[in-house]
Amino acid sequence: MKYYVGIDLHGTLLNDEWQIAEKVRPQLRQQLDRLRKHCLFYICTGNDLTFLKKYVPDEVRSWFDGYILETGCVIGTEDSETIGIPKNQETAIKELEAKLKKLNYPQIKYFARRLITISMFTRDEHDGVPPEELHEIVSAEVLKMGISEEVLVTYSNVAVDIIPRGYNKMTGLQDVALENRTVGIADSMNDWHMLFDSDYSFMPANASKRLQDVLSSSGRRVKHLDPELKLKRDAAYISDKPNTEGVIDILGVFAEHLGV
Ligand SMILES: [Mg+2]
Numbered sequence: 001m002k003y004y005v006g007i008d009l010h011g012t013l014l015n016d017e018w019q020i021a022e023k024v025r026p027q028l029r030q031q032l033d034r035l036r037k038h039c040l041f042y043i044c045t046g047n048d049l050t051f052l053k054k055y056v057p058d059e060v061r062s063w064f065d066g067y068i069l070e071t072g073c074v075i076g077t078e079d080s081e082t083i084g085i086p087k088n089q090e091t092a093i094k095e096l097e098a099k100l101k102k103l104n105y106p107q108i109k110y111f112a113r114r115l116i117t118i119s120m121f122t123r124d125e126h127d128g129v130p131p132e133e134l135h136e137i138v139s140a141e142v143l144k145m146g147i148s149e150e151v152l153v154t155y156s157n158v159a160v161d162i163i164p165r166g167y168n169k170m171t172g173l174q175d176v177a178l179e180n181r182t183v184g185i186a187d188s189m190n191d192w193h194m195l196f197d198s199d200y201s202f203m204p205a206n207a208s209k210r211l212q213d214v215l216s217s218s219g220r221r222v223k224h225l226d227p228e229l230k231l232k233r234d235a236a237y238i239s240d241k242p243n244t245e246g247v248i249d250i251l252g253v254f255a256e257h258l259g260v
Contacts, residue, residue: 003258004177005035006044006068006169006194007247008186009052011157012204013043015243018055018125024244025060031251032063038258039183042176044068044169046161046190048113049076070117071154071163071190072172083116084175089164090116092150096162099145100138107134118162131155138162156188157208168193185250187211187243196220200254201236204246212238225250231257 007013015021020028032041041064043052048069052061067076075082083090097118101111105120107129112119120138122131135155142148142162152163170193173182184191184198187207195201195215202225203212212222215236223229225237231254239246 002180003035003039003183003199004173004180005039005041005183005185006173006198007041008169008188008191008194009043009045009047009056011187011206012185012243013247014055020056020060020244024248027248028060028244028251029063031248031255034255034260035251035258038260040065040176042066042068042173044072044173044184044186044191044194046071046117046119046156046159048074048115049081050113052076066176068169068172068176070114070119071161071167072169072175073116073163073167075172075175081115084172085116085164085167092147093118093162093164096142096145096147096151100141103141105134105137107131107137112159116164119159120161121159123158128158131158131160135160154190154192156190161190170194170197173198183254185247189214195236199233200231202250202254203236203238204243204250205238205240206242206246207238212236225253227253227256 043064069076073085075084107122108120110121122129122134138160139153142153152165154161182198183200184194185202187204189211216222220236223235223237225239239249241249
C-alpha cells in the first residue's frame with residue numbers, strides 16, 4: 001500500500017510570486033526523498049502542462065511522478081496530456097468558452113489554454129483581483145444558460161474554473177492511485193473534494209478561509225498541524241507556514257507519522 005500525494009500548485013507549491021524559491025528547494029527535495037519509498041507525488045492543478053513547464057523548474061518537476069491537470073480531467077506526464085473524461089464533453093465546453101469570451105468580463109485577464117475545462121484568470125504573477133466576485137457572476141450566468149447540471153463553476157486563488165460535473169482533483173488522483181491511499185495538500189475551493197476525500201488532508205497557512213469553513217462544516221474538522229499530535233483521517237491539518245514552506249512542513253510531519 002502506497003500513498004499517492006496530490007500537491008496543488010497555486011498558493012501551495014508556488015509562492016505569491018508564482019515561484020518555488022531557490023533557497024527552499026533543497027528542503028523540499030529532502031522531504032520528498034524521505035517519503036519516496038512510501039509515496040508517489042503528483043502535482044494536482046487546474047492548469048495544463050504548458051503552464052506547469054513554464055512555472056515549475058525542470059529540476060523540481062523531476063522530483064514528481066506525474067501530474068493531475070485541468071482539475072482532475074487530464075492526466076499528465078512530462079510529455080503527454082491524456083483526457084480522462086468522455087471526449088464528447090469537449091464540444092459543449094468549447095461552445096461555453098466561446099460564449100463567455102464574448103461577455104467581456106472586466107475581471108478577466110486571460111482565458112488560459114485548456115483541453116477540456118475553462119479557466120479564466122483574474123490574476124497573474126504581478127496583479128489582478130481575487131476571483132470570488134467573478135465566480136459569483138459566472139455561476140449565475142451558467143445557471144441562466146440552464147447548464148448548471150453539466151458543469152461545476154469553482155475557483156482557486158487566481159482563476160475561475162469551469163469543470164465538467166463529476167470530475168475534480170480527487171477523481172483525477174483516484175485515477176492514478178487506484179486501491180492505494182491518498183493525501184491532499186492544497187489551499188483553495190477547487191481543492192475541496194481532494195481535501196475532503198483524501199485519507200490525509202493538509203493545507204498551508206494561507207489556505208482560503210471559506211475552504212476551511214466548508215471543510216469543518218462538512219465534518220472534516222480543521223486542526224493545527226502539530227507534530228506532537230497523531231494524524232487522523234477525519235481531520236484536515238493546517239500548517240502555520242505558507243505555500244512552499246507549508247508543504248515542506250507538512251511533508252516533514254507526514255514522514256514522522258509514517259516513522260521514516
Ligand atoms: Mg491553489
